[in-house]
Amino acid sequence: MPGRLHHLQNPLPGKTVEFLINGRKVAGREGDSLLTAILTNHKAVRQSEFGDGLRAGFCFMGACQDCWVELSDGSKVRACTTLLEEGTHVSLPELKL
Amino acid sequence: MRAAETLVKAGLRPVVLDEGFKAGGQIYRQPPVPDGREPEDLYGSEAEKACALHETFERIRPNIDYRPRTLVWNVIGDSVDYYDESADVAGRLQASHLILATGATDRTLPLPGWTLPGVYSLGGAQISLKAHHSLIGQEVVFVGTGPLLYLVSLQYAKAGADVKAVVETASWSNQLRHASGLAHLPSAAVRGVGFMLSLRRMGVPIYRGAHAIRFEGESDCGLTAVSFESGGRSHRLSCIAAAMGFGVRSEWQLAELAGAQLSWSDIQQQWVPDLTDHVRASVDGLYLAGDGAGVCGADAAEVRGELAGFALLQDLGHSVDASRRQVLEKSLKKQWRARAALDRMYPVPMHLLDELADDTLVCRCEAIAAGEIRHVLVRPGAEDVNRAKAFSRAGMGRCQGRMCALNVQAIVERAKEQGPQAIGWQRTQPPIKPVPMAAMADAYVPDPEGTRE
Ligand SMILES: Cc1cc2nc3c(=O)[nH]c(=O)nc-3n(C[C@H](O)[C@H](O)[C@H](O)COP(=O)(O)OP(=O)(O)OC[C@H]3O[C@@H](n4cnc5c(N)ncnc54)[C@H](O)[C@@H]3O)c2cc1C
Numbered sequence: 001m002p003g004r005l006h007h008l009q010n011p012l013p014g015k016t017v018e019f020l021i022n023g024r025k026v027a028g029r030e031g032d033s034l035l036t037a038i039l040t041n042h043k044a045v046r047q048s049e050f051g052d053g054l055r056a057g058f059c060f061m062g063a064c065q066d067c068w069v070e071l072s073d074g075s076k077v078r079a080c081t082t083l084l085e086e087g088t089h090v091s092l093p094e095l096k097l
Numbered sequence: 098m099r100a101a102e103t104l105v106k107a108g109l110r111p112v113v114l115d116e117g118f119k120a121g122g123q124i125y126r127q128p129p130v131p132d133g134r135e136p137e138d139l140y141g142s143e144a145e146k147a148c149a150l151h152e153t154f155e156r157i158r159p160n161i162d163y164r165p166r167t168l169v170w171n172v173i174g175d176s177v178d179y180y181d182e183s184a185d186v187a188g189r190l191q192a193s194h195l196i197l198a199t200g201a202t203d204r205t206l207p208l209p210g211w212t213l214p215g216v217y218s219l220g221g222a223q224i225s226l227k228a229h230h231s232l233i234g235q236e237v238v239f240v241g242t243g244p245l246l247y248l249v250s251l252q253y254a255k256a257g258a259d260v261k262a263v264v265e266t267a268s269w270s271n272q273l274r275h276a277s278g279l280a281h282l283p284s285a286a287v288r289g290v291g292f293m294l295s296l297r298r299m300g301v302p303i304y305r306g307a308h309a310i311r312f313e314g315e316s317d318c319g320l321t322a323v324s325f326e327s328g329g330r331s332h333r334l335s336c337i338a339a340a341m342g343f344g345v346r347s348e349w350q351l352a353e354l355a356g357a358q359l360s361w362s363d364i365q366q367q368w369v370p371d372l373t374d375h376v377r378a379s380v381d382g383l384y385l386a387g388d389g390a391g392v393c394g395a396d397a398a399e400v401r402g403e404l405a406g407f408a409l410l411q412d413l414g415h416s417v418d419a420s421r422r423q424v425l426e427k428s429l430k431k432q433w434r435a436r437a438a439l440d441r442m443y444p445v446p447m448h449l450l451d452e453l454a455d456d457t458l459v460c461r462c463e464a465i466a467a468g469e470i471r472h473v474l475v476r477p478g479a480e481d482v483n484r485a486k487a488f489s490r491a492g493m494g495r496c497q498g499r500m501c502a503l504n505v506q507a508i509v510e511r512a513k514e515q516g517p518q519a520i521g522w523q524r525t526q527p528p529i530k531p532v533p534m535a536a537m538a539d540a541y542v543p544d545p546e547g548t549r550e
């Protein structure tokens with residue numbers, strides 16, 4: 001599934017970092033925040049708890065708190081201020097997009 | 098950083114707590130991992146200043162106790178509560194003197210559809226590009242007001258994004274009417290005109306005096322278009338991404354917790370801490386620098402940092418370089434005058450809230466619509482923003498009102514037909530950002546003297 005964000009080509013090749021979205025293996029880039037890595041592969045990060053639909057982050061700077069995501073172990077992290085790590089497994093809403 | 102440098106020069110070893118991954122703050126933010134982009138690619142015309150600041154940091158680093166990824170979440174008297182994200186531990190420091198330079202975040206407005214996936218804050222759009230070299234989308238509409246709007250639009254256009262348009266809420270006549278104020282700082286005017294000309298050269302349309310702005314799309318799919326009115330015509334631009342920002346607002350939550358008095362600033366359309374000597378808060382030993390204490394921009398933030406260092410040194414009985422201080426004060430005065438001109442040229446378009454519909458979400462965290470806030474205001478006792486917050490929960494969510502407090506206030510003002518002084522500000526509650534309960538419980542020491550209540 002195509003994502004929402006678009007990685008630009010870096011002058012340095014950079015390392016690919018593999019992680020998992022709902023059990024599916026996907027690729028991020030070294031230096032990505034977890035939010036960037038998710039959104040270059042997927043279109044949203046969570047369902048609003050209040051039934052008003054999907055959210056996909058907003059401020060990218062740890063201010064709005066709209067990007068909390070669930071990891072497969074049930075813990076939650078703020079994706080925009082978390083650096084992507086190899087093997088991270090996030091549980092995201094399945095989308096019909 | 099300039100404050101820390103000033104203290105180091107005087108032989109002190111300050112503790113520097115920063116929630117960021119790397120030194121640099123907002124404008125001089127560094128990518129978490131070097132990706133081969135040059136300072137000119139990252140910071141454009143400000144590259145030299147960025148390098149100078151980063152070099153200063155490297156130079157003083159051995160002489161400061163630097164703690165990155167460390168959030169300060171409360172200040173009580175001289176106790177500073179922090180949470181170190183890398184180690185997942187919380188703790189408390191005692192500080193005889195405290196300099197807060199907490200910066201600013203985007204000023205947002207509750208426009209219809211602003212919570213849709215694909216709508217980002219303007220600063221967020223820039224961080225995506227600067228820190229992670231990625232676009233929020235390949236087709237982007239930029240909505241808002243002020244210099245940062247043009248700067249980020251241009252950065253996106255240069256990076257190869259299809260910038261569909263810049264949608265500016267300030268009218269052209271208003272911008273021209275107040276532009277003479279920039280005579281105090283011609284370089285700012287030149288930069289601003291440069292942004293607009295470059296955008297025009299790249300074929301990016303600029304719509305001015307925009308209103309009736311809506312982000313269109315489905316909540317289970319995301320943004321599909323931005324519609325608005327400008328120049329007497331309706332426009333609708335299809336896009337999958339939009340960025341919006343109406344200037345920035347000061348992050349003074351810690352200052353407030355530390356006891357700083359706030360006052361309403363008509364020109365900034367926000368609450369700002371009271372300052373004497375440019376940097377002293379209303380509490381002894383508390384100094385406020387940078388955009389966190391009223392927005393004056395990046396160059397001024399460096400000056401204010403150095404002045405905060407000087408004030409602190411003076412209070413410790415050190416002698417400070419009086420002529421240097423005079424130079425700084427003069428430069429700062431000029432910058433405040435230029436900032437006032439910018440604030441007049443690009444006012445926060447609070448009038449857009451006059452047409453705010455009952456079903457538009459105001460609080461993103463708790464998904465509270467304007468109508469729900471208006472509804473609680475008829476209850477007895479709902480006289481100020483804090484009651485409105487308690488009754489409606491708007492501003493009680495995870496972001497602690499960062500995104501909505503000023504907008505909730507505006508709704509209360511309109512409903513009660515009273516000004517900011519009567520309505521008040523949403524008081525800050527610690528922790529100012531979410532901190533894991535376990536870490537907080539380990540570190541928590543009740544305030545022995547009860548100084549906060
Ligand atoms: C997203 C964004 C992008 C911007 N881009 C530009 C630009 O391109 N050009 C321009 O001229 N101006 C820009 N501005 C305005 C510019 O940021 C400021 O004028 C300038 O950065 C102010 O410097 P400062 O030191 O006051 O704050 P900042 O540079 O914001 O630094 C504040 C620092 O405090 C830290 N901090 C804040 N709260 C806490 C806490 N509770 N605990 C620990 N650490 C904390 C932050 O991590 C940060 O490092 C931008 C503003 C924003 C919000």
Ligand code: FES
Pocket residue numbers: 035057058059060061062063064065066067068078079080081
């Ligand atoms: S996107 Fe705003 S906190 Fe992460």
